[in-house]
Amino acid sequence: MMPRSSLYVFDFDGTLTHGDTFLPFARSVVGWRRVSLVLLRFLPQLIGMKLRLCDNGGLKERVVGALFAGRTAEEMDAAAQRFAQQSDTLWRSAARSELDRLTQQGERVVVVTASLSCWVRPIVHRHYPQAVIIATEHAVDDEDRWTGAFSTPNCYGEEKVRRLKEVFPDIEQYHVVAYGDSRGDSNLISYADEAHYQSF
DSSP states (O other), X not given: OOOOEEXXXXXXXXXXXXXXXXXXXXXXXXXXXXXXXXXXXXXXXHHHHHTTOSOHHHHHHHHHHHHHTTOBHHHHHHHHHHXXXXXXXXXXXXXXXXXXXXXXXXXXXXXXXXEEHHHHHHHHHXXXXXXXXXXXXXXXXXXXXXEEEESSOOOOXXXXXXXXXXXXXXXXXXXXXXXXXXXXXHHHHHHSSEEEESOO
16 A cells, blocks of 8 residues: 655644744734733633633634724735744744755645634745645625634634644545644644654
């Protein structure tokens, strides 16, 4: 039997980067004062999320709405491009080395993340334009303004596996190698043929 091709699947925040990218991106768009006020407003729910007492997807959607709702897609995309140009310090050097090695070998690389594609895609594609990005997607209204809602479920936990299978319906033909760093990646790690946890 022919050996299966490999599919290398990476979480983003905390796995490829030193930490979460949402707050640095939000700060670059609306400023630290606005970010601080929104976090303070949602502090009880944020504590509840850390204690696993509330849904992290719903809370993230409300926070995103409080920060970005009403801004045009053009404005947000431009902000994401500017942020990507200054994002090199966010990357883990060992992760970059691994991605460099894989892409030079022509391997198939996928980034699956609960963060929004708006800023993840330009950060990743700046260095790895062939990488497939699977992420949480935002919704816009008829005037192409962010509504604050998501147009997909939060790409977290089991949703990561579901979205991966959706993008790769022939995934059983691949040897899946997964990289993650948190409980949000546990389903992906369990699903993979080969798993690397906090390896960078």
